[in-house]
Amino acid sequence: MHGFGLASQFYFGRPAAELELHQVALMVALVKGPSFYDPRRNPERAKARRDLVINMLADHGHISAEERDHALAEPLGVRESRRLHTGSYPAYLDLVKRQLQTEYRDEDLSTEGLLIFTSLDPLAQSRADSAMSKVLADLEQRHGERAGDLEGAMVVTDPRTGEVLALVGGKDTRFEGFNRGLDARRPVGSLIKPAIYLAAIEQGYTLASLLTDEPVDLRMPNGDIWSPQNFDRQSHGDVILISALARSLNQSSVHLGLGIGLPKVIDMLKRLGVERSIQALPSLFLGAQEMTPMEVAEVYQTLAADGFRMPLRSIRMVTTAEGEELSRYPFQLRQQVGAQPIYLIRHAMQEVGRTGTARNAYQRLSADLNFAGKTGTSNDQRDSWFAGFTGNRLAVVWVGRDDNQQLPFTSTGGALPIWTEFMHQDQPEPLVSRRPSGIEVAWIDEKTGLLSDPRCEGSRQLPFISGTVPTISVDCGQFQPRSDPGESEENDSGGWFRNLFR
Numbered sequence: 001m002h003g004f005g006l007a008s009q010f011y012f013g014r015p016a017a018e019l020e021l022h023q024v025a026l027m028v029a030l031v032k033g034p035s036f037y038d039p040r041r042n043p044e045r046a047k048a049r050r051d052l053v054i055n056m057l058a059d060h061g062h063i064s065a066e067e068r069d070h071a072l073a074e075p076l077g078v079r080e081s082r083r084l085h086t087g088s089y090p091a092y093l094d095l096v097k098r099q100l101q102t103e104y105r106d107e108d109l110s111t112e113g114l115l116i117f118t119s120l121d122p123l124a125q126s127r128a129d130s131a132m133s134k135v136l137a138d139l140e141q142r143h144g145e146r147a148g149d150l151e152g153a154m155v156v157t158d159p160r161t162g163e164v165l166a167l168v169g170g171k172d173t174r175f176e177g178f179n180r181g182l183d184a185r186r187p188v189g190s191l192i193k194p195a196i197y198l199a200a201i202e203q204g205y206t207l208a209s210l211l212t213d214e215p216v217d218l219r220m221p222n223g224d225i226w227s228p229q230n231f232d233r234q235s236h237g238d239v240i241l242i243s244a245l246a247r248s249l250n251q252s253s254v255h256l257g258l259g260i261g262l263p264k265v266i267d268m269l270k271r272l273g274v275e276r277s278i279q280a281l282p283s284l285f286l287g288a289q290e291m292t293p294m295e296v297a298e299v300y301q302t303l304a305a306d307g308f309r310m311p312l313r314s315i316r317m318v319t320t321a322e323g324e325e326l327s328r329y330p331f332q333l334r335q336q337v338g339a340q341p342i343y344l345i346r347h348a349m350q351e352v353g354r355t356g357t358a359r360n361a362y363q364r365l366s367a368d369l370n371f372a373g374k375t376g377t378s379n380d381q382r383d384s385w386f387a388g389f390t391g392n393r394l395a396v397v398w399v400g401r402d403d404n405q406q407l408p409f410t411s412t413g414g415a416l417p418i419w420t421e422f423m424h425q426d427q428p429e430p431l432v433s434r435r436p437s438g439i440e441v442a443w444i445d446e447k448t449g450l451l452s453d454p455r456c457e458g459s460r461q462l463p464f465i466s467g468t469v470p471t472i473s474v475d476c477g478q479f480q481p482r483s484d485p486g487e488s489e490e491n492d493s494g495g496w497f498r499n500l501f502r
Contacts, residue, residue, distance in 0.1 A: 008122065009088050011039065011078045015122035021067060022074040025053040034115055035321045039078045047076055090176040091169030092120055095294075095314045098182070103327060104318075114326070117317045119163035121156075124426060128154050128166040128395075129173035131421035136171050136399070139414060146408040152399045152418065153180035155297040155312075159394045161331060162301055162310030167294075178402075181293045186383045186400060189287040189376035189411070190248045191296060192269075194303060196257050196285060197245050198337065198345045199268040203260050207242040207344055207462045208449040208470060211252040218254075218282050228254050228286055231377075231410070240449045242348045242462065246356030248375060250286055257285035271336040273298035273309055287376060296387055297396045303346065304372075304389035307337035339436035340465045346372050346433050347463055357412060358386065361420045370431040371423070375411035382406055384414030391429035395419055438466045445474045453478040 007030070008016040012023055019027070029049040030037050039046035051072055058068035096118055104114075132152050140147045156166035169179035178184075200209075213236040218226045228250045230236070235251060244252035257265055262280045269278060269289075275298075278289060291299075294312065302309045310333045318327040349372035352358045357375040365371070373388025384399040384407055399414035400407065407414060443459050445452040449470065452459035456476035 013079050013088075015126060017123055020071075020074070021063065022050065022054065022071040023077065025057070025071065026050040026076060026078075028053050034319075034323055038321075039076045043076055050076070088174075089120065089122075089125055089167075090174060091179050091181055092118075092125060092164070092167040092314065094169065094176075094179050095164065095167055095182060099313070099315055100318070115319045115321060115323075116315060117319075118314050119158075119161075119165060119316055120314070121165040124156050124393075125166035127425040128156055128168050128422055131418050131425060132168050132171065132173060135418045135421055139399075139409070139417075143408045148401050148403070148405055150399060150407075150414075151180060151402055152397065152415075153184055153293045154398075154418065154422070155181055155293045155396045156422070157297055157301055157312060157394045158392060159301060159304035159389050160392060162305070162312050162333070163316075164297075164312050164314045165393075167314075180398070183292060184398065184400075185290040185292055186398060187288055187378035188291050188296060189378040189383060189385055190250075190253075191300075191374050191376035191385050191387055192284065192287040192289060193245060193248065193253050194345055194349060194374055195268045195272055195299070196253055196260075196265050197241065197348065198303075198341055199264045200241070200256055200260050201341045201344050201465075202268075202337075203264065204468070205241060205256075205260075206449075206464055206468050206470075207240065207348055208444045208464070209241045210238045210449045211241055211244045211249075212255045213237060213239050213244065213249050213252040214255075216251060216254050216258075220281070226282065238447075240444075240446060242351055243446070245348045245374075246351040246354075248352075248357050254282065254285045258282065268337075269299070271309070272302045287378060293396050293398045296385070296398075297394065300387045300389065300394055300396060302336055303342070303349070304394045305333070306339065307335055307342040308333040309336045340438050343433060343436055343439055344463060344465070346431075349373060350431070350433075353388070358388065358416055360412060361388075361416060361423075364420050364424050366430075368430050369423070369428070370433075372431055373419075375416060377410040380406055381410060384409060384411045386411055386415035386419045388419055388423075390423070390431045393423065393426060393428040395422055397422075435463070439463050440466050440469060442469045444470060448474055450474045452476070 007027060008014060008019055012019065026039060037046045037049050054068055054071045057063045058065060132154055136150050136152055140150055151171050154168040157164050167181045169181045215227065215235060220226050230250050236249060239249060239252055266278050266280060298312055301312060313329050315329050317325060319325050350370055352373055353361055353371050358373055369390055371388050371390050373386060376385030382400060382404055387396040397415040397419045441461050441463050443452045443454055444450065444462055446458045446460055451470045451473040455478050
């Protein structure tokens with residue numbers, strides 16, 4: 001089924017979801033031998049095979065006699081050209097061509113003999129195109145001249161397989177120009193933070209660890225003083241780790257990064273999928289690193305796949321016109337992060353949607369979706385990012401301007417609405433994170449990160465790696481002995497008055 005969408009465009013110039021019965025039957029007929037039953041070179045043979053499929057559907061009761069007769073009367077109806085329209089999914093086909101060029105010569109690719117089976121999902125691609133065009137048009141209308149000429153990019157994958165399902169390279173989704181999904185290198189902002197927090201969890205931090213959210217001044221190599229601030233220009237004292245990530249607090253992230261060290265963070269980014277050079281500067285903690293949307297998708301794919309790295313791929317198989325297999329692109333994965341740390345960071349990234357910076361997405365999406373993600377806004381508000389995943393969809397969205405001018409909105413006002421619109425149209429499966437062995441749950445106090453009790457105000461349940469649960473408890477009165485139920489208030493003569501002085 002993964003090559004069905006591209007074949008549908010190849011033969012009929014339309015998405016697979018829009019095919020009529022006789023066209024679907026021809027597609028099924030071609031599976032037995034794409035070359036032998038080629039409808040352009042062997043139309044009579046192809047029609048006979050197609051009609052056989054139609055008759056079998058009727059014989060087994062899947063279609064009525066009337067539907068059978070109508071389908072049999074239809075011509076093959078394939079397009080004359082064997083080439084896809086140049087306007088059909090240009091960004092995605094650009095990705096396919098680039099991946100092919102790593103193994104084949106240009107003259108091989110220019111022939112008509114190769115059959116290329118891709119992971120393109122026409123419905124996902126159509127929905128990504130629609131979400132991008134619709135929301136960018138709304139933003140330009142709402143913000144007027146302040147928005148300027150907005151552009152965007154989106155990468156959609158299946159986190160279970162690493163297959164690229166859709167790719168948007170710009171606002172004009174049918175334009176074959178600059179492919180921002182593959183080539184726009186932009187600072188990723190707070191999208192970097194899950195890697196920092198994950199590295200910290202590997203070093204013994206928990207979701208309840210207290211982080212310092214206070215000003216920090218660092219002298220840079222050129223002598224400048226770097227003083228990062230939170231988006232709200234406020235400091236928040238001590239904040240537990242899960243809340244600091246959900247609220248995307250910059251000062252907490254810098255203190256945390258300095259605490260575990262740049263080498264640990266860089267190592268984590270490399271393990272998650274970053275292959276380009278990474279500058280070992282503290283500004284990395286706030287996402288000064290430039291990456292393309294496709295590179296970001298590589299990183300978040302590993303997070304979505306329970307710590308298993310899967311190289312993103314758009315091609316499943318290449319064959320000759322006669323069906324001889326030339327190349328197969330098998331499912332590949334290797335574990336880069338342990339199950340327990342990944343479980344914790346995914347839990348924290350789900351909190352981004354529940355109570356954090358991406359909570360507006362649930363105004364349109366079902367609360368059962370349980371998505372995990374992260375907002376990202378670069379320095380001076382020039383880039384708007386959101387990366388998030390569900391059970392069967394990962395989508396990375398970037399919004400910005402080609403002239404690199406400031407945007408009149410952050411990640412929550414640009415990239416997040418596009419991501420939300422796509423997910424609303426696509427209706428993906430909810431994210432279900434199965435708890436691995438070595439994880440236990442405890443009630444903790446949100447202010448102190450200490451053990452608490454469900455009866456205490458401000459208490460919440462959090463998962464912990466076994467052996468890291470806090471051992472000290474807050475006292476909210478939960479340990480005070482209760483009076484005998486049979487003892488009346490009247491027997492406690494003057495007790496209410498004495499309690500005033502306790």
